[in-house]
Amino acid sequence: MSLPLYSDNLRISGIDLSEDMLKRARKKYGGRNNMDDLQVMDAGELSYPDNHFDVVVAMFVMTVVPDPDKVTRELERVTRPGGTVILVNHFSADTGLRAAPERGLKLFGHRLGWNPEFPKSCVLGRTFLTLEGEETLAPFKLFTLLRLKKAD
Template sequence: MKIEAVSNTYKRWAPVYDSTFGAVTNAGRKRATSYVTERGGDVLEVGVGTGLALPLYGPGVRVTGIDFSPEMLAKAERRVQEEGLSRVVALRQMDARELDFPDASFDYVSAMHVLSVVPEPERVMREIARVLRPGGQVLIVNHFAADKGVLGLVERAIAPLEGLIGWHSDFPISRVLGAQGLVEVERDSLPPMRIMSWLVLEKQG
């Protein structure tokens, strides 16, 4: 999917995202924000969207959010202002394939329901690894393609609609596991119906 197509798709979704996809993806958002809050530190949220996760981070966390969609970011900025979210230090429009941050800038990078949306996810993962500090962790929440069964058939059937729905339904997990220096340390399934996955990858020092 081209970056322009992603931007146009989420321009359409921005007004209704919170009540549609936002509701379905709530479990993963809570898991990731709780994980960071328990430990504290600097977190980069890639694909911050409308900022649904931002109020869930607790004390001791400093959040920087990026998104390619100006329409989604505008909603996130309003949320920060209206809710007085002082833990959010910056919200920036940015292409995740070219992160405008120095090496080793963050303790955590969260990528919630974004890796099956972006073009060139392998390139995004390399950038995520670059901006992580040694020992830092990537927190991934995403739907990955089923290897077999009815769900796998459905995913492949709707794959041609990616431009309309805004994500790759048949996205394989292998596309996020190959970044140099990142090692998988945790994996779990999440609601709804365990079709979402939780991954923690750690940057080796």
């Protein structure tokens, strides 16, 4: 769903565990000249070499994977020194109106297909990536974009 947002001057590689989702993406956006590849791949075991990408983007992934630490380490590994990792995800609130419902929904996470109680600390401080920016996103500021930098 994010493919149309990328500029034509960027080279794009994409992954998903679902071949069906990749088929949809190929059908809808496969004619773009900047699409390098779309592959079935596990985000926790990327087949790309170390330091391969200038920018790595993981949208709405971290709360649905079984091992977010492993995925975060893989994103860091395939990002070149000085490169950027962008995460877009729902991160739970520690306080406020959202905090209690998110804690309650955690009991149903296996049915929901995602972890509603997922603090930013689950990805921050788990690698050598440094937080460079943070932005809350619509709708209702339920999602957050984290911009992380890999050391040179």
